[in-house]
Amino acid sequence: MTEINENALAKMREVVPESQIHYLTKAVSRDDKNKLGCEQKNGRNVSADGIFCGGYHPKSFHVAYWGHADLTARLLEADPEWNWEPLSVDDRGLPAFDQNGGLWMRLTVGGVTRLGYGDSQGKTGPNAIKEAIGDGLRNAAMRFGAGLELWSKSDLRSTQETDDAREWLVEAQAAADVPAIREIWQQARAAGADVDTLDKITILAQERMEGGA
Structure with a gap:
């Protein structure tokens, strides 16, 4: 039986530092040409939710996300031997994506394995595969309390x-x-x-x- 590392699991549950939180902007209207710096001084002319990302865009909502590099650093800090593997592989031995273009995976940290699911929002190509893997890791890491x-x-x-x-x-x-x-x-x-x-x-x-x- 694999020994469970409680310190690693506790590390996974630590709150994400503010410096590692990034934002994707979702424009309120497609035809909004009034682009401004997303700062407090421009207020709700740019931010529809009271969050100010410092970027330059029309009035938008902000969706917080944790970057792949920062998540990887957290995994390494928690368990240098962390690992992920696809739930299934194709006839070439590569990760098998489902009919929706998504990837099921197992993430193992501190002797505990949990499932995750990632997708690339309908994109195709090599970058889409990397995006699906990153999305799957964030999804699986959430099962450990990360982010x-x-x-x-x-x-x-x-x-x-x-x-x-x-x-x-x-x-x-x-x-x-x-x-x-x-x-x-x-x-x-x-x-x-x-x-x-x-x-x-x-x-x-x-x-x-x-x-x-």
Whole structure:
């Protein structure tokens, strides 16, 4: 029986340092040309969620992530002999990807093995494979408690965005006429609604116009 290294597992659960947290930006609107430095002085003209990444982009939400290099450093600190392996291999002995382009893997740290799943969001080519592996390692490492606080914040933000989107769509569906729907679109955009929600409200307006309302 493999001996479990409790110190390694404790190291995996340590909070990610602020200096290692990076942000991907998700633009509120595709046609927003008002790009500014994402700093406190520009406030919500750039940030829709009160996070300031220091980058240069239009009004956006920010999705926190932990980089592959920093995660690898954490794994090495926890257990220099950490290892990952694919759950299955193809006839060439290479990692086998599933029908969705995703990769199941086993991550072993401190004598404990847990599963993870990674994908490259539909991309192809060598870089897509590396992205799937990195995504799988982050997913498996979360099962050890690594970066769990980042995933929790992301899940909470996603839930809030879903609830907000549902409210805007319900209001648009109940609107009396096309001008009212357009006004709701403007309000939703000003409040930081995501692109998909704005597109759905636009479609509702178009359908109402075609119906003669």
